[in-house]
């Protein structure tokens with residue numbers, strides 16, 4: 001099953017997708033292959049972002065004129081494909097993930113889309129990969145979709161590496177609604193982070209009810 005916005009009924013989810021720009025053939029095939037792997041139990045079924053979120057992120061990347069982007073949590077590569085599609089020809093995307101197996105799927109689709117030269121993948125713990133990054137060059141867009149308890153560290157580490165006015169997107173900030181009744185350490189970590197970010201002077205913050213909750217931070 002393709003991921004969808006949890007606040008929408010199946011019918012409304014279909015309506016939203018039918019009235020947004022559809023995924024092209026490469027993105028559609030990647031969505032289908034990941035859904036098939038998930039149906040077989042070979043990959044988690046909740047990992048990939050919803051197609052309407054991918055379309056939004058591609059449009060946002062292009063609208064902001066992003067030239068350098070970073071993604072933390074790549075999996076089979078769909079969100080990266082969307083961001084990379086929104087970049088200009090000389091733009092670049094750095095992807096951080098621990099899984100060689102899942103990102104091997106990603107690499108196949110980036111190749112097919114002609115984006116392999118614009119996307120660099122670094123395998124390893126993203127906290128360490130980020131720490132090892134030089135202060136320059138900075139990024140215009142970041143997408144964070146990895147270990148939820150690590151988001152606060154990612155936000156802190158990203159801040160000095162983002163250009164003024166840059167945007168950081170944090171995924172799953174509604175935790176399928178569990179932010180109202182946290183059940184796990186990951187839920188509690190995001191409840192604390194959501195509250196802290198709402199008044200954090202470093203960022204303009206909005207929590208969008210898109211898909212599983214997408215927090216958008218703009219560096220002041």
Ligand SMILES: C[S@@+](CC[C@H](N)C(=O)[O-])C[C@H]1O[C@@H](n2cnc3c(N)ncnc32)[C@H](O)[C@@H]1O
Pocket residue numbers: 046047048049072073074075076077078079080096097098099102124125126127145146147150
């Ligand atoms: C929710 S999935 C990302 C989904 C992806 N953005 C997409 O839309 O298809 C989370 C990914 O984060 C990676 N991950 C989890 N903890 C990590 C860490 N500490 N460092 C790097 N990657 C990590 C996992 O290997 C997994 O691929």
